[in-house]
Structure formats: C-alpha cells, structure tokens
Amino acid sequence: MATAPDPQQPSPRIARLARGLKLGANSLLVTLFGDVVAPRPQAVWLGSLIRLAAPFGINDRLVRTATFRLTADDWLAATRIGRRSYYGLSEAGLQRVVHAGKRIYAGEAQEWDGxxxxxxxxxxxxxxxxxxxxxxxxxxxxxxxxxxxxxxxxxxxxxxxxxxxxxxxxxxxxxxxxxSLAAFSIRPLQALMHQTFKLGDVAHAWQALLRRFSPLAEEAADLPPVDAFFVRTLLVHEYRRVLLRDPNLPEALLPQDWPGRTARGMCSGMYGALLEASEEYLHGVVEVAEGGLADASNELRKRFKHA
CATH class of the missing domain: 3.30.70 (Alpha-Beta Plaits)
Structure with a gap:
C-alpha cells in the first residue's frame, strides 16, 4: 500500500529545488520573519517556527539556537505566555526588514538623474x-x-x-x-561600479537563480499549499540573498544583457502566483500569541507591484 504524502512536507520533486543550497537557520528565519511576519506584526509560537523550518532541513535545535541569537542581536523580541515562547520582530528588526523590503519587493530602478x-x-x-x-x-x-x-x-x-x-x-x-558631468565619458564610471559592486559575481548569482526557479514558473499557481509555501520561501530567500548584493543600479550603468532584469520579472510573477496557496498553508500551520494569523493578503499583493 502506498504511503500517503505528508501534508507538512513538500513533494520530493519540489524538495529537490533546495539541492545544493546552504540554508542557515539564522538567515532562513530572517527570510520568514521578513516575508511572513513583517506585514502582520504578530508574535509567532516557537513550535510554529520549528514546523516552518523543518522542510528546509533545519531541526528544532538549530531553530532554538537561531531564535536565541537573533534575539540577542536585536532582530527578534521574545514573549513568554505560560510555558510557550513567542517571537516577533523587535523595533530594530522591523526597521531592518522594512528597509530590505523596499528593495526586495520593489520594481526596477527609477529613471536616473545622474x-x-x-x-x-x-x-x-x-x-x-x-x-x-x-x-x-x-x-x-x-x-x-x-x-x-x-x-x-x-x-x-x-x-x-x-x-x-x-x-x-x-x-x-x-x-x-x-x-555625473556630461562633459566626461561615462565608461570609467561604469568600470568603477563594476569593480565596486562586483557586478560579475552578481550576474552569475542571478543566472543561477533563473536556472533553479524558472522551470517551475508555469506551474506555480497550481501547486498544493505546502509546495507553494516551500517554493515561495525558497524563492524569496534566494532572491533576497542575491538582491542584497545587487545595488539596483540605473540602466545607464548596467550591461545591456543584465540578467537581473529577467530574474526580477520571473520572481514577481511567481510570487503572485504562489501567494494564495502558500497563505492557506501558513494559516493552517502558524500559531500566534493572540488570536489567529492575521490576513495580510492586500499588503502582500502590493509586493512586486501586484494588484
């Protein structure tokens, strides 16, 4: 008799999406708090964080250690209710994810005035x-x-x-x-930006992200809840990792074949396609300090300029 799939674990095919990635507990929790918690400032039960991290190969001990470190580094604020511990973003942590979110979920750079x-x-x-x-x-x-x-x-x-x-x-x-002065060539400035921001390395990272996620772009809207959550979290995690190395330079300072343009478009489309099912999963799994997990659909759909 075939074993029924675990509703808390992604399908083997989707789980392979993480193959070859080094997923640290600290950085994954920062992704989860930035993507899931920040738009609805609630404190999440430690047990829920352990459950959310498990599909990514991060065990309960690593989650407990990471929450302790992130609290010590003023990313998280801990609340104790009975025998349970709940974690929300601290004031400094919220400021950090809001700043990062302006870049992560924004569109292309605006027209540059020099x-x-x-x-x-x-x-x-x-x-x-x-x-x-x-x-x-x-x-x-x-x-x-x-x-x-x-x-x-x-x-x-x-x-x-x-x-x-x-x-x-x-x-x-x-x-x-x-x-910048129009009387002087822009080429030295382009070369300086290439060196300063290590644009060659950033381009390779964008290309790797495209190779990993683009095969799933067409079916993203049809994935079951646990798979949609897994892909959404991994997509944001890797997108954030690359984007925070990318200064989002104006078009005038970028190579013509810059892969970041294509990657942004892909991530924008996939994020919107994954939202409904991934939110269904989160509402069924996450326990918060008071009441249920708040509905943040309107706020989430503003990301990447989704209507």
Missing part, C-alpha cells in the same frame, strides 16, 4: 559604530568606493537617516550629493 548620494565617515569614529554603519549601508545597497566613503545612485534618504541615527553616528557622518 545624481549620487555620498556618505563619508570620519576616521575617528569608534570601530563598533563604523562596523554597524557599514553593515547597514551595505544592506541598503551602498557601495564602498574608497575607505570611509560609500555611494548610492538612488538612495532612500529617509532610510539613510534612520540608519545613521540607529548607529548613533550623526556626529561622525557627512552626507553629500554629487552629479
């Missing part, structure tokens, strides 16, 4: 402040063009201000605007 935002850090800033500032700015898409100097062609000034304030670096950072 202006740059430069962030220059004083040399006498404490090492801990410098490291935190650099880490947050890299996540925001800035590139280090020289020691103590970072640049972005289309920076979100509100997010930049929050990053500087969060690092308590207001007295150590100068923010300036620069413009």
């Amino acid at each position: 202006r740059w935002t430069l962030v220059m850090v004083r040399g006498d800033v404490r090492a801990t402040v410098r490291q935190k500032l650099k880490r947050e700015l890299l996540w925001e898409g800035f590139g280090a063009i020289a020691p103590g100097v970072m640049a972005h062609p289309s920076a979100d000034l509100g997010s930049l201000r929050e990053i500087i304030q969060s690092a308590r670096a207001q007295d150590y950072v100068a923010v300036m605007e620069a413009s």
Whole structure:
C-alpha cells in the first residue's frame, strides 16, 4: 500500500529545488520573519517556527539556537505566555526588514538623474559604530568606493537617516550629493561600479537563480499549499540573498544583457502566483500569541507591484 504524502512536507520533486543550497537557520528565519511576519506584526509560537523550518532541513535545535541569537542581536523580541515562547520582530528588526523590503519587493530602478548620494565617515569614529554603519549601508545597497566613503545612485534618504541615527553616528557622518558631468565619458564610471559592486559575481548569482526557479514558473499557481509555501520561501530567500548584493543600479550603468532584469520579472510573477496557496498553508500551520494569523493578503499583493 502506498504511503500517503505528508501534508507538512513538500513533494520530493519540489524538495529537490533546495539541492545544493546552504540554508542557515539564522538567515532562513530572517527570510520568514521578513516575508511572513513583517506585514502582520504578530508574535509567532516557537513550535510554529520549528514546523516552518523543518522542510528546509533545519531541526528544532538549530531553530532554538537561531531564535536565541537573533534575539540577542536585536532582530527578534521574545514573549513568554505560560510555558510557550513567542517571537516577533523587535523595533530594530522591523526597521531592518522594512528597509530590505523596499528593495526586495520593489520594481526596477527609477529613471536616473545622474545624481549620487555620498556618505563619508570620519576616521575617528569608534570601530563598533563604523562596523554597524557599514553593515547597514551595505544592506541598503551602498557601495564602498574608497575607505570611509560609500555611494548610492538612488538612495532612500529617509532610510539613510534612520540608519545613521540607529548607529548613533550623526556626529561622525557627512552626507553629500554629487552629479555625473556630461562633459566626461561615462565608461570609467561604469568600470568603477563594476569593480565596486562586483557586478560579475552578481550576474552569475542571478543566472543561477533563473536556472533553479524558472522551470517551475508555469506551474506555480497550481501547486498544493505546502509546495507553494516551500517554493515561495525558497524563492524569496534566494532572491533576497542575491538582491542584497545587487545595488539596483540605473540602466545607464548596467550591461545591456543584465540578467537581473529577467530574474526580477520571473520572481514577481511567481510570487503572485504562489501567494494564495502558500497563505492557506501558513494559516493552517502558524500559531500566534493572540488570536489567529492575521490576513495580510492586500499588503502582500502590493509586493512586486501586484494588484
């Protein structure tokens, strides 16, 4: 007699999608909190997190260790109700995923006006402040063009201000605007961006993502709930991993055959196709501190500009 498929585990064919990937507990939980929890700020039971991580080969011990570390690093806030532990995003963690979400779920870069935002850090800033500032700015898409100097062609000034304030670096950072001059060739700037942002490596990462997920694009809307959740989470996880290395440069600074354009389009279409079934799975599996898992369909469909 054939064994009935486990409704909590993806089908073997879909599970093979993760083959060859190194899925760390910390990074996977950040993906889950950013994609699932952030649009409905609720605290999720630890047991539900363990259940959500299991299909990706991450056991309960690794989830417990990861939640402890992420809480210590001010990503998560823990709540105890009876004998159960619940985890939600901390204020700093929510700020981080909101900043990242603006890039992850956004569309193509807007038309560029040739202006740059430069962030220059004083040399006498404490090492801990410098490291935190650099880490947050890299996540925001800035590139280090020289020691103590970072640049972005289309920076979100509100997010930049929050990053500087969060690092308590207001007295150590100068923010300036620069413009490309039409009288000079753009080629050296293109070469500088290629080196600064390691665009060759980013292009290879986009191509690998396309090879992995594009064969499922046509059937994404027809997958059963557990498979849809698995593909959605893995898609966002890998897309986020590549995108946070990609500065989303203006068209004028990119190669003509840039694979990021195709990858963005594929991920946009697949995410929308996977939403309904994956949300059905989440509502059946996730337990929160109060009530049921909130309906975030309207908010989720705004991602990637889905109507």
